[in-house]
Amino acid sequence: MAPIRVAILTVSDTAFADATADRSGPVIQDIITSHHGEVESDKHYRIVPDTVEAIQSVVKEWADNGNVDWIITTGGTGFGVRDATPEAITPLLNRPAPGLVHLLLSASLQHTPLAALSRPVAGVIKSTLITTLPGSVKAVKENMDALMRGGVVQHAVELLRGGTGARVHAILAGGEQRSMSHNGHRHGHDHGAHVHHHDHHIPIPRSVQVLSHDPSAPASARHRKSPYPLISFEAALSYVHANIEVLPVETRIVDNNLREYILAEDVQAPQDVPPTSTTNVDGYAIRSTDSPGVYKVLTRFSTTPLPEDTIYRINTGSPLPPGTDAVIMVEDTQLVSTDNETEEEAEVETLARIPVGENVRLPGSDVRKGDNVMLSGDRITGRGGEVGSLVFVGREKIRVYRKPVVAILSTGNELTDLHTREAGSTTAVEGWGGIFDTNRPSLRAVLESMGYEIVDLGIVPDDIEAHVKAIQRGLSEADMILTTGGTSMGPTDLLKPVIERNFGGTVHFGRVTVKPGKPTTFATIPFEGEEGRRGKKPIFALPGNPASALVMFYVFVVPALRKMGGWTEEMCQLPRVKVEIQHPMFLDPRTEFHRVVIRIGRDSGVLKAFSTGGQRSSRVASLSGANGFVVLPPSGLTGTKVADVGTVLDAIVIGELEVE
Template identity: 45%
Template sequence: MDLPRLQAAILIISDTAFRDPSTDKAGDILSDIIAIDGNDQWESTKRDIVPDDVFAIQRTVSQYCDGEDYVNLLITTGGTGFAVKDNTPEAVAPLIHRHAPGLVHGMLQASLEVTPFALMSRPVAGVRNKTLIVTLPGSPKGAKENLQAILRLMPHACQQAAGGDSRKLHSGGIEKLEEDAGVRSNKRQKHHHDDHVHSHDHTHDHGAHVVPKAHTRPEDRPISNDPRAGPTSRYRESPYPMLSVEEAVSLVLAKSPAPEAIHVPVNGSLVGHFLAEDVEANDPVPAYRASIVDGYAVIVSETGLSTKGVFPVASVSHAAPGEISTLQRGQIARITTGAPLPPGANAVVMVEDTVLRSMTDDGQEEKVVEILTDQVKADENIREVGSDIKAGEVVLRKGDEITAVGGELGLLASIGKAEVMVYRKPVIGVLSTGDEIVMHDRARPLQLGEVRDCNRPTLMAAIKGWGFQVVDYGIAKDKPGSLEEHLRNALRNVDVIVTSGGVSMGELDLLKPTLERSLGGTIHFGRVNMKPGKPTTFATVPLKTSDGNPATKLVFSLPGNPASALVTSHLFVLPSLQHSSGKQGRHGLPRMKVQLEEDVRCDPKRPEYHRVSLTYGFNGLLHATSTGGQRSSKVMSLRRANGLLCLPVKEWTAPKGEIVDALLMGGV
């Protein structure tokens, strides 16, 4: 069988090699094995080195397995023993969607034939998305033995993991698979093995391929807790890898739907949309030669005769439409700003350069006017046809925003556009969750344990302020049925759902399991290395629209604490909405330099987004003043907050006067 060439990657997990890559010996050995023993089925071998750190391991594994450029096979080496810092199984196992215990057994068996100490290894193997992951020992000898034991089987496994047709792959039976892989079973030497293989052949002959099925063990479950299992079975530590803010935003943008072009009438509903095509003028602006001053249309002689003198006023040209008589030599016509130039006229004299000599008998009209200057030139004070906009000229470009300032809307109206093609703006639903949450405007006093819902009004105000339509989906209780019902109802009617609460480690934090288990969604990240907002969750849910077409809806599940919810909405929800609305360039809040008005202490463990009030100072810089205590539940920290300081992970207090980065959330 001609197998397609596959992508492999090697991840070395070692503090020592991370500090000094020259100390790594296993990487080169594994690369050579793939090149020599890989039967020319591997396209390339990528390589990375990370320290013995769970988050670093998980972050790199996710990068190799998630997204369009995934590798078919990811091999890790190191960290599978019993040493205190051997954390590879603990880092990798929660990321695996389907475990492969057979590969683990095969590797251990191969090493066990060499030394009994092979039993001291703790490998794991399995599939994440379309990538097969295998963890090998850190010793070059042990890693080599383990990889050689399974390498020839890997192309077949990777093809299946990537979605290959199992019926075609197994059409020749086990013996054909062994021949293609270049391996031999022991069935020709051991009779009971022959019987075993025959049973497999029989299965394949009937076209039924036996695959592992998920069980109730934690390693076989979806990554989230099973809400039916009760508090004693919940995770004590989040199984989700910790992503940086930058990594999380990149994932959000990668998974957000591409902009959809629609036709919209040229009126106030256009404000906030981005154009999906260039806009050309059908007609020139102005469409006729017009005066740019109030005065008198005249005929300037081509022979240079002066305009100075006394002239009868033959007609009047107003900006209002109407018939205009042809001007004859020796006559002038009164004209107003913007009015069309009478046929025959070729210049306009300002009213300031004239005096009235006589009027009609009824005193209502000018009869004779004297022009006091002889300096007027041909085409003076005239706006030519198309001098503002030429016919066919591109007046607005694809990606331009129709702003509330009004200039773009006025421009479209001036060229007679009835409708234009723009990108559709997504509709967002907002939902609060929690048994303790009650309506903020409820009349009766709070009972013990109740909390007024401030997140939903806050998030809805922010989303409206960004220029998007928002739908209120109320409060869902911490019960699987209630939460699922609210989410299903919202998914049918909006493009994006923003929830708050229910994403931490409590037994009633049901957002993640409901999204995965009940709605068939995919959680792309469940933790972000930031303060506030660590448990922020982003997921996609596939469904079919009312007309049967497939669609993907986004769900942003934000933390329940008010500051966390607002900060994470600006950092993650806003860029997604801008992307799907067709905004070009950088997405998210504007970043700028600000000067501190006071000392601000950094967090030594997580990057912090510190709420501040930004004002302009006398030195032209924006000055930042902290809004007070930054605890994520502290609502007062949101008062007057129009900016977020971007503070690094550091044992450091930024002094007053220091220049730091900040994100602008609102007007200054």
């Protein structure tokens, strides 16, 4: 195996100000060298202050370059006010490594109970392993010993490089490189391989550690408490942003169907617009030297100069004939005679002298050849201006970022489709008609209004095989899967187990401190697409309660869809405005999204937010007519339990504002 390429990042305000104060970084470098690893001191040994931005900047640079196998940070993992390493690294992880975290804590706890106050993070960013160590030299030595002993890191790096790890497995299993799974299927241990599913067979569950319950076990064996950590709203947004990939660029025809696409190229004018002098009014092209008087009227355009004693009738936008340099409006003329045969104007009298250039658009006065008309990253709205600009300069086709196709499904035996009256399962309770599936129609309505193509996977019963088939179809036909229901703690809540166990997916978060929508789940599943393109497809598993599902859609899914479609970072989030609330709003320990109608004061211009009433998560009526969510801060941050009338708070805008 080739030497492990290591990068070391010391996180310390003190060491950043004085590099000689760094003791841990050189210790790590010595340990790596003694184990035949490589650290390029000039490139892969840095010191940064205790800030999230500084840490992330260096780590992203190393991970993006792809020439580092293992990033080790030291410092900033404790409970100090400035300790920010876990907060910086966690959002960057594509795959967390809880086993390594446990190893680091166990190693330190053998020496001191104070190690319980350490907050290590470990995982994979792209193809690079990362571990965060404490700042003390003693703790660094203990942690490094645990990581290097028994070939733990060597084996991880070999797998991340695309190897099979056969040598290590042979040592551990006495030469046996394959094992039997619990269901009798024979499978290898290439943990680094992508999982692809293009047939209709249930994939063999992966053999790595997962957090979800085993759906094949009896209900009595399920988790009584969620194994997924409860994370903040801000952290959840970071996970989404870090794990969403922009879709490829495609070429599309310039027409009315370009609404909500993002340009992937700059657009320059291929020629001057207008290419020649044209008129911007209806009237007569004349010479500015002509005095008021009676003139013959010509209606046929000629490439030769206009004869004396004649003027040319011209319509808005038409080119001026040679020899003319001004246009007199119809209102400044009067009819003198008509042609007896055609009844067209034969002679008119001009009533004013017109200066040169009057009512004339000069060549290039709108756009000059080579000017940028639109830029890469510009959004093509449905208001017409962008499409009109592209047509204006003669663009027939344009390169844009592909818009994601979204597969939607609802889960649950209790659900019934309103129109087909088909239930999610034939095992519905006798004499009970079930609950109408509200979520699919609601989500489809808003997705299609935003211009997204939908793959409707229907109602999926509480059955593993049905879940697997629906997700397989979603992966093959769509870029994102959007589900509702099946995210809580019941024995028939199958989405997390199927994602983790059957598709080798990663659940980035399974619970969020928000109201409504606490069990909202975000995961990704690896795939291989056209022309060998590899990546990961996102799955948002939203709560089954209708209000929760729609609120979480706007909060988490819309930003993800926009990033996939090439929207710039500042445009991904829905707009936020300051509003003055018109009803008292009680605060929750979680961040709450209170559904409101935002109106503009007719006289004051102040934005006012009116509550839509009861905010129960199952009450979809709280969203009927709502055009925004007031973002209520957690009660623990404010020291109060209610936001009074007149309080100014942030609100997320989801629809057109009203006038009071």
